[in-house]
Amino acid sequence: MKKIDVNAQALNGEEFTELIRDYASKPQNVILRHALSKTDILTTVSDSKNRVEVQPNFSIEIKTLPVANQKASGRCWIFAGLNVLREVIAKECNLSKFELSQNFVAFYDKLEKANYLLASIIDLIDSEPDDRVLMHLLVNGVGDGGQWDMFRNLVVKYGVVPQSVYEETYQSSNTRYSDQLLNSYIRQFAYEAQKLTHEGKDKKEIDILKEEVLGKIYALLTNSFGVPPTKFDFEYTDKDGKFHVENGYTPVSFFNKYIGEKIEDYVSLINSPTKDKPFMRSYTIDYLGNVIEGKLVTHLNLPMERIKEIIINQLKDGNIVWFGSDVAAYGDRTNGVWDDLSYDFMSAFGFDIKFDKAAMLDYHASAMNHAMVITGVNLKNETATKWKIENSWGDTTGEKGYYIMSSSWFDSYVYQAVVMKKYLTEEELAAYNSKPVVLNPWDPMGTLAD
Numbered sequence: 001m002k003k004i005d006v007n008a009q010a011l012n013g014e015e016f017t018e019l020i021r022d023y024a025s026k027p028q029n030v031i032l033r034h035a036l037s038k039t040d041i042l043t044t045v046s047d048s049k050n051r052v053e054v055q056p057n058f059s060i061e062i063k064t065l066p067v068a069n070q071k072a073s074g075r076c077w078i079f080a081g082l083n084v085l086r087e088v089i090a091k092e093c094n095l096s097k098f099e100l101s102q103n104f105v106a107f108y109d110k111l112e113k114a115n116y117l118l119a120s121i122i123d124l125i126d127s128e129p130d131d132r133v134l135m136h137l138l139v140n141g142v143g144d145g146g147q148w149d150m151f152r153n154l155v156v157k158y159g160v161v162p163q164s165v166y167e168e169t170y171q172s173s174n175t176r177y178s179d180q181l182l183n184s185y186i187r188q189f190a191y192e193a194q195k196l197t198h199e200g201k202d203k204k205e206i207d208i209l210k211e212e213v214l215g216k217i218y219a220l221l222t223n224s225f226g227v228p229p230t231k232f233d234f235e236y237t238d239k240d241g242k243f244h245v246e247n248g249y250t251p252v253s254f255f256n257k258y259i260g261e262k263i264e265d266y267v268s269l270i271n272s273p274t275k276d277k278p279f280m281r282s283y284t285i286d287y288l289g290n291v292i293e294g295k296l297v298t299h300l301n302l303p304m305e306r307i308k309e310i311i312i313n314q315l316k317d318g319n320i321v322w323f324g325s326d327v328a329a330y331g332d333r334t335n336g337v338w339d340d341l342s343y344d345f346m347s348a349f350g351f352d353i354k355f356d357k358a359a360m361l362d363y364h365a366s367a368m369n370h371a372m373v374i375t376g377v378n379l380k381n382e383t384a385t386k387w388k389i390e391n392s393w394g395d396t397t398g399e400k401g402y403y404i405m406s407s408s409w410f411d412s413y414v415y416q417a418v419v420m421k422k423y424l425t426e427e428e429l430a431a432y433n434s435k436p437v438v439l440n441p442w443d444p445m446g447t448l449a450d
Helices: 011-024 028-035 074-092 102-124 132-140 146-159 176-199 203-225 251-258 261-266 304-316 345-349 357-362 407-413 428-434
Strands: 234-239 245-248 264-271 282-284 299-301 322-324 371-382 383-390 400-405 413-419 436-439
Touching: 074 102, 074 146, 074 251, 074 371, 102 132, 102 146, 102 176, 102 203, 132 176, 146 251, 146 261, 146 264, 176 203, 234 251, 245 251, 245 304, 251 261, 261 264, 282 428, 299 428, 304 322, 304 371, 304 413, 357 407, 383 407, 400 407, 407 413
Parallel strands: 264 299, 282 436
Antiparallel strands: 234 245, 264 413, 282 299, 322 371, 322 413, 371 383, 383 400
């Protein structure tokens, strides 16, 4: 076993004394210590000198429906995906207010993820619990998060319904404990399935155990989120006050009428400038998915300038954009602004939290963790200066729930954008459709938006 060289690396008395002396020699530490005792760090290091223009004025702006609220759940990717779809339906039906049921999609996502994970555990049945792949799957378990292709798989297989048909429950908006229960079932299955294997039991016994566990999980999901509808009528009043009723839908027939093949127009682009992922290549992630028979999670890696060009072209044509980013850094969530230039960590602490984008990915300093929708951009000489974002955190922050992102923040912390195929060149589309490079399950591009 390798050990750290104690003599060379231990924090000794002389070094500790030097730390104290160096700290005391800098008068700004006293001021900073006083400030931090009463104020949060971001407020303390706020710097208005380079702050992005926060007035909600954009040269390209798509008027969209009121924001939704994912509450205490990690379903942002579902909210963002349904926000894209609802705009299509709202335009066709002349609606000023409309939501699709996020709970409906999330119900089947949890069920499919559970089945996917149980099948993955069986695939790795001979692995030790500390095998890196198996351990990664068990530690992460079934959560709320996801990616675009996972969303696509769900709506194609199960369809969509209006929120009025399948409303939120307390559990759907507060998923912590139902997730804990679900994952406890799955981890017990991993233990019991491996025990059966070690005892030389037939694989059929493991499959029977899997079905028993799925039954418990289905009951948990149904009790927590409600019985998903199989038939419904679509009733709505349009902008002109005219009432409509369309009878006899199933979730799939409703999806097929209003969306259908349009869902296949979208592809996922990523910006991962790391050495292991050359641009103009297609990538997928091992053991990442929900619907086993569905489309692989697939990304085309492109330079950020090209991704922004494609996004802007899509916005110019009046189409909003699903995207994924790291919202953990430089965020003013009260005023609804993400801007790295609005905070001066260097003067206060002598270092910044942002460094080279590729290095932040390689060294686990940043990765995608939240999905939203781009609805506008401000251009000066065809260069983006700020972006308008539709979030899913309710309407009490930002501009009624809409946020602003600075151009520099966008470049550093946006990792994924879902765009229409028609905006890609033939070469780019061919690269997307090529056999994808398979990345490790723990690759940063496999993180889930929640």
